[in-house]
Amino acid sequence: MTIAEANEFRTLCDTAGIAVTHQRQVVFEALRHMHGHPSPEEVYARVRIRIPSISLATVYKTIHLFIESGVFREVSLHHGSLRVETNARPHHHLVCTGCKSISDIDAEALEIGARARKLPGGFLAQRYAVDVLGLCAECQKSLS
Amino acid sequence: MTIAEANEFRTLCDTAGIAVTHQRQVVFEALRHMHGHPSPEEVYARVRIRIPSISLATVYKTIHLFIESGVFREVSLHHGSLRVETNARPHHHLVCTGCKSISDIDAEALEIGARARKLPGGFLAQRYAVDVLGLCAECQKSLS
DNA sequence: CTAGGTGCAAAGTATTTGCAACGCT
DNA sequence: AGCGTTGCAAATACTTTGCACCTAG
Numbered sequence: 437m438t439i440a441e442a443n444e445f446r447t448l449c450d451t452a453g454i455a456v457t458h459q460r461q462v463v464f465e466a467l468r469h470m471h472g473h474p475s476p477e478e479v480y481a482r483v484r485i486r487i488p489s490i491s492l493a494t495v496y497k498t499i500h501l502f503i504e505s506g507v508f509r510e511v512s513l514h515h516g517s518l519r520v521e522t523n524a525r526p527h528h529h530l531v532c533t534g535c536k537s538i539s540d541i542d543a544e545a546l547e548i549g550a551r552a553r554k555l556p557g558g559f560l561a562q563r564y565a566v567d568v569l570g571l572c573a574e575c576q577k578s579l580s
Numbered sequence: 581m582t583i584a585e586a587n588e589f590r591t592l593c594d595t596a597g598i599a600v601t602h603q604r605q606v607v608f609e610a611l612r613h614m615h616g617h618p619s620p621e622e623v624y625a626r627v628r629i630r631i632p633s634i635s636l637a638t639v640y641k642t643i644h645l646f647i648e649s650g651v652f653r654e655v656s657l658h659h660g661s662l663r664v665e666t667n668a669r670p671h672h673h674l675v676c677t678g679c680k681s682i683s684d685i686d687a688e689a690l691e692i693g694a695r696a697r698k699l700p701g702g703f704l705a706q707r708y709a710v711d712v713l714g715l716c717a718e719c720q721k722s723l724s
Numbered sequence: 725c726t727a728g729g730t731g732c733a734a735a736g737t738a739t740t741t742g743c744a745a746c747g748c749t
Numbered sequence: 750a751g752c753g754t755t756g757c758a759a760a761t762a763c764t765t766t767g768c769a770c771c772t773a774g
Contacts, residue, residue: 455773457729473663473682476764491731496764499664509665511673511682512658513709516763517738519617519655520643529655530703538617538655541700549693556685558717559674564692565657567709573702599748599753620739635756640739660738661763730771740761747754 441465452505462486463498464507473511513569514538528566534575541568585609596649606630607642608651617655657713658682672710678719685712 445464449456466482467474474482480495502508513531515538526543548566555561571579589608593600610626611618618626624639646652657675659682670687692710699705715723 455728457773459730467664467666470666472666472684473659474666475659475661475663479664489731493732493765494730496662497729499662503664511663511665512656514656514658515617515619516660516662517619518640518643518660519619520611520623520647521653521655522611522614522616522618530699530701530705531709532703533706539700539703540616545700555674555712555714556683556689557674558720559676559683559712560715560720561674561712562677562714563712565675565711565713567711568699568703568705568707569709570699570706571704576702576704601748601754603755633756637740637757638755641754726772726774728771728773730769732768732770734766736763736765738761738763741759743757745755745757748752749750 441468448505448507452501452507454501454505459483459487459490459494460498460501462490463495464502467499467502467508513567528568530572531567531569532572532575533569534571534578537572539572585612592649592651596645596651598645598649603627603631603634603638604642604645606634607639608646611643611646611652657711672712674716675711675713676716676719677713678715678722681716683716 441464442461445461446456448464449460454460462483463479466479470479470482476492476495476499479499480490480492483490483495499508503510513533513536515536523540527540528543528546528548530539530541532538546566546568548564585608586605589605590600592608593604598604606627607623610623614623614626620636620639620643623643624634624636627634627639643652647654657677657680659680667684671684672687672690672692674683674685676682690710690712692708
């Protein structure tokens with residue numbers, strides 16, 4: 437880890453009010469240098485090279501801590517389990533970052549427009565699914 | 581189930597080349613009449629009122645069958661497990677419906693524009709996350 | 725020193741699978 | 750009749766938790 441990264445990490449921890457531990461530094465650096473959307477197992481595999489004694493539980497705890505602190509995001513804020521769309525109309529989702537609730541909004545009401553000309557790697561676009569992330573009315577109240 | 585629904589379901593099964601069973605009809609009807617984004621457990625609870633002997637495994641199999649056949653969609657096509665965003669730049673996702681791979685596309689490159697005026701229920705929008713659903717180059721080849 | 729962090733093992737939840745019996749076509 | 754479908758129970762995958770020990774501040 438570079439000096440700059442170490443300092444940045446120290447500052448992040450100060451802001452979040454959490455301890456700077458060796459495990460957290462190594463997980464932080466691993467994530468910083470990984471590409472794509474790694475799973476906890478993949479992070480664990482990488483971190484174990486530098487800390488063979490680290491446990492998967494610590495990796496999970498650390499990742500959640502980073503997500504709560506806003507240091508990293510998770511790829512999908514949706515339910516972790518399988519959910520079925522019962523709404524047959526074209527629609528998008530309002531996802532509350534507070535209570536994790538998901539409600540539907542008609543595609544027309546969102547008035548979304550995407551004008552991608554070329555998508556990387558010859559990707560063929562068929563449909564757009566938009567999550568509007570924010571706070572539902574209830575969670576806005578709770579925070580005020 | 582109305583006669584119209586029963587006929588519609590029969591046609592769907594014919595098209596998909598699958599058998600019309602009592603369990604599938606009841607799961608189909610349950611989903612048709614449920615709101616929001618039910619989990620397999622919730623569907624199971626509802627279906628059990630009419631078929632007490634049905635198993636949760638059958639509900640899972642039936643839901644997957646419906647999703648593969650395009651009869652219903654799932655809410656999120658993302659990985660079922662926790663994934664971390666390592667890309668700090670504002671970006672959206674290209675999600676391949678064939679191989680389920682997810683790649684990033686810079687927010688600017690997608691040129692997305694949302695102009696929602698009023699969001700239902702006083703929802704406070706903070707950020708938009710767009711999934712472009714389609715086929716990656718590899719999966720386009722496989723299908724040709 | 726002590727509050728918070730870690731590692732371990734066990735528990736919890738979500739989902740899938742193997743297989744014998746059963747029912748659609 | 751034959752093959753796909755079902756129900757059950759066991760297996761697997763993923764994630765969380767309780768607790769004794771350890772460590773940063």
